[in-house]
Amino acid sequence: MQRYFVSPEQFQGDLVSVTGEDARHISKVLRGRPGDTFIVSDGASREALVKIESIEQSGVTASVIEPLDMTQEPRLKVTIAQSLPKGDKMELVIQKCTEIGAVSFVPFLSERTIVQYDAKKESKRLERWRKIAKEAAEQSHRNIIPSVEQPVGWKKLLETFEDYDTVCFCYEKESGSQLRDVLGPFATQALKEPESTASLLLLVGPEGGFTEEECRAAEAAGAVSVGLGRRILRCETAGMTALACALYESGEMGGV
Incomplete structure (x- = not known):
């Protein structure tokens, strides 16, 4: 499943915004639509499976379906x-x-x-x-x-x-x-x-x-x-x- 990194500030409660090149990748390359899912991570303490709610000029807004454990990193x-x-x-x-x-x-x-x-x-x-x-x-x-x-x-x-x-x-x-x-x-x-x-x-x-x-x-x-x-x-x-x-x-x- 496609994964994107965002800054912690892009998480707002149960919503997350994806902007810039990543948003263009979702909308233009993957031809994403409302309801499509992907994973977002803030690279620090939060990662989640999300669902696209809307795609606008300013970026992609998605809602959190479920939080994910951050267990991929070696000790x-x-x-x-x-x-x-x-x-x-x-x-x-x-x-x-x-x-x-x-x-x-x-x-x-x-x-x-x-x-x-x-x-x-x-x-x-x-x-x-x-x-x-x-x-x-x-x-x-x-x-x-x-x-x-x-x-x-x-x-x-x-x-x-x-x-x-x-x-x-x-x-x-x-x-x-x-x-x-x-x-x-x-x-x-x-x-x-x-x-x-x-x-x-x-x-x-x-x-x-x-x-x-x-x-x-x-x-x-x-x-x-x-x-x-x-x-x-x-x-x-x-x-x-x-x-x-x-x-x-x-x-x-x-x-x-």
Whole structure:
């Protein structure tokens, strides 16, 4: 069933208003009519199955049929920190990792980042990335829209490590600790209570990978360097793989 995100203010008692592009999608693309149903979520605390009451120039008004439980989000809150890749690879990372279950994205600049950062261009890209996250969240029936932060520098990113319960630095040269070695014990301990949650930051490098100096700096800041197996993954694949493994180990995908 089609799902849309609205702001909390768009809920007024048992009525909800849908405006802008979403309203146009309902009326023009789906050719919605009074009586048709869809799901709306405020991305925070309220979600409901609703029925169209009217379609006007200003938007679509719908009435609540029944409230829905917001149970789609993983207890392990994973943030993907992705060094800016070339072309539209970041769009793919955001789209697919949103579908899998990431809660936020932090693009950053590292030593081997190829992309030339331009603040004016990045503001437009950021707007597009956030739109992609919203559409992917709707398609995959998420309860929230993952946040996409402004790109940050490497040193600034290191300063945020203390905000997470654990940080994994995905490093292709790591021959010791593998991702599962870290995530298994962490998930078991952090999520041992049924209602408990935990936060994880996954660092993924650019096309050329991280330097040894960056690895040492990340470990000094509190990250654990981990490998993702014996094969070398593309930068847009590594984040998806690590995220899926993390959610599996936390029991989100059939893990124990």
